[in-house]
Amino acid sequence: MSEQRIWDVAIIGGGVIGLTCAFELARRGRKVTLIERAQPGRQASRVAAGLLGTATLPVGEDDAIFPLKLDSLRRYPQFVAKVESIGRRSSGYRTDGTLWVARSADEDAQLEALHEERLRRGRRSQRVEAGEIFNIEPELPGSLLSGLLVDEDVQIDPRRLLAALERGIRYVRVGLQSDRAAVGGWYDEAAGAWNVRLADEDSGEDDSVQARDVLITAGPWCDEIVASAHGETGPLASTGVGPVKGQLLRLRGPRIIDRVIRTTNVSLAQRRDGELIVASTKEPEAGWDLTATDEAREALLDRAAELIPRIRELELEEHSVGLRPAVADHAPVIGPAGQPGLWIATGHFQHGILLAPATAHWLAEAMDSGEAPQMLEPYGLERLGQPRVNTEAAS
Numbered sequence: 001m002s003e004q005r006i007w008d009v010a011i012i013g014g015g016v017i018g019l020t021c022a023f024e025l026a027r028r029g030r031k032v033t034l035i036e037r038a039q040p041g042r043q044a045s046r047v048a049a050g051l052l053g054t055a056t057l058p059v060g061e062d063d064a065i066f067p068l069k070l071d072s073l074r075r076y077p078q079f080v081a082k083v084e085s086i087g088r089r090s091s092g093y094r095t096d097g098t099l100w101v102a103r104s105a106d107e108d109a110q111l112e113a114l115h116e117e118r119l120r121r122g123r124r125s126q127r128v129e130a131g132e133i134f135n136i137e138p139e140l141p142g143s144l145l146s147g148l149l150v151d152e153d154v155q156i157d158p159r160r161l162l163a164a165l166e167r168g169i170r171y172v173r174v175g176l177q178s179d180r181a182a183v184g185g186w187y188d189e190a191a192g193a194w195n196v197r198l199a200d201e202d203s204g205e206d207d208s209v210q211a212r213d214v215l216i217t218a219g220p221w222c223d224e225i226v227a228s229a230h231g232e233t234g235p236l237a238s239t240g241v242g243p244v245k246g247q248l249l250r251l252r253g254p255r256i257i258d259r260v261i262r263t264t265n266v267s268l269a270q271r272r273d274g275e276l277i278v279a280s281t282k283e284p285e286a287g288w289d290l291t292a293t294d295e296a297r298e299a300l301l302d303r304a305a306e307l308i309p310r311i312r313e314l315e316l317e318e319h320s321v322g323l324r325p326a327v328a329d330h331a332p333v334i335g336p337a338g339q340p341g342l343w344i345a346t347g348h349f350q351h352g353i354l355l356a357p358a359t360a361h362w363l364a365e366a367m368d369s370g371e372a373p374q375m376l377e378p379y380g381l382e383r384l385g386q387p388r389v390n391t392e393a394a395s
């Protein structure tokens with residue numbers, strides 16, 4: 001049956017970005033429907049490690065998105081409090097901080113550069129001498145050269161967060177439409193609204209919903225939707241967004257670490273329930289492939305065990321694979337999408353969990369005022385020109 005009502009906002013894609021935007025917009029009083037072609041939170045958002053960090057290596061790599069990362073990190077405590085109280089679930093938010101460690105002179109120099117960069121930006125971090133590392137994280141080996149403590153870089157359990165968000169959006173009356181894929185759309189001038197065409201994944205029947213605003217949050221699949229839609233003033237502009245494959249391990253066992261531990265090639269984070277994350281590979285050449293490979297599993301285990309040999313004793317619970325949504329310059333695309341009432345939020349690459357609260361807040365502000373706020377200026381679609389639509393072999 002076709003929906004007769006006109007929604008204020010139809011959001012396409014129920015990953016962490018779509019769910020967080022739905023939560024925020026509905027809390028502000030908008031009537032929101034969230035369209036998800038499978039079940040919410042099953043793609044990259046479910047695979048992510050949940051590191052919420054402003055410090056990254058190599059130094060300077062994240063310059064363009066640092067202000068947004070910092071803004072989002074600052075929003076996290078309040079965001080978590082709202083989602084947990086409305087969604088009635090813990091999100092596994094842990095504020096024990098992050099310890100970067102150096103295994104070689106080169107890594108030691110990189111940590112020094114990272115420390116100096118943070119001080120330049122007015123952020124706190126603390127250099128740690130080799131002899132002190134044991135006092136901070138006793139399982140780390142005595143062979144490490146130095147460390148860098150970044151207290152403000154914390155972690156969350158994305159799966160718990162997604163579960164809390166899914167409950168939260170129901171409570172704020174978001175109309176969730178699962179197992180329904182958006183397969184195109186057009187602007188209906190008479191109604192002053194968008195028609196989003198939907199395909200029911202089970203029955204194969206077509207349907208549509210109407211909404212004054214449409215927000216596309218379909219991760220690396222955004223351009224598939226864009227390619228089959230038509231706006232008030234012509235075809236929609238593509239982002240060129242595509243997938244960057246990542247593999248990650250979930251182990252389980254007794255408590256080994258409290259802080260997030262990071263080096264140049266592996267990151268470890270342990271949840272309070274004993275789950276230990278070993279993150280992650282970055283395989284841009286793999287396209288849409290979702291195979292969990294023996295090679296990646298062994299490489300991740302080797303890197304983790306090189307740091308903490310006891311990790312080999314833990315049980316391997318899951319080998320996860322996900323597709324980070326990335327555009328050419330690896331910064332997100334957030335804001336108006338070149339047609340009246342059309343918005344987009346994608347390309348969050350390796351920081352979508354971190355950037356979700358800021359993305360939702362600033363998009364909601366933009367929808368309220370009708371224009372992109374200053375904070376979103378660096379993340380506009382215009383900066384990308386007119387990239388080729390990236391729909392090859394999408395799955």
Ligand SMILES: Cc1cc2nc3c(=O)[nH]c(=O)nc-3n(C[C@H](O)[C@H](O)[C@H](O)COP(=O)(O)OP(=O)(O)OC[C@H]3O[C@@H](n4cnc5c(N)ncnc54)[C@H](O)[C@@H]3O)c2cc1C
Pocket residue numbers: 012013014015016017018035036037038039040041042043044045046047048049050051052180181182183217218219220221222225245246247248279280281321322323324325345346347348349350351352353354355
């Ligand atoms: C290995 C790995 C580790 C990571 N670690 C971190 C980390 O530590 N910290 C961090 O901040 N980020 C991390 N990330 C990145 C983070 O996971 C992503 O940036 C984030 O999940 C992107 O969210 P999204 O909602 O844009 O996309 P997705 O989670 O991909 O969600 C998009 C949704 O859109 C739906 N969809 C697609 N097409 C349609 C359609 N036509 N109609 C309806 N629905 C549709 C999909 O089914 C999907 O549910 C990691 C990612 C990976 C892979």
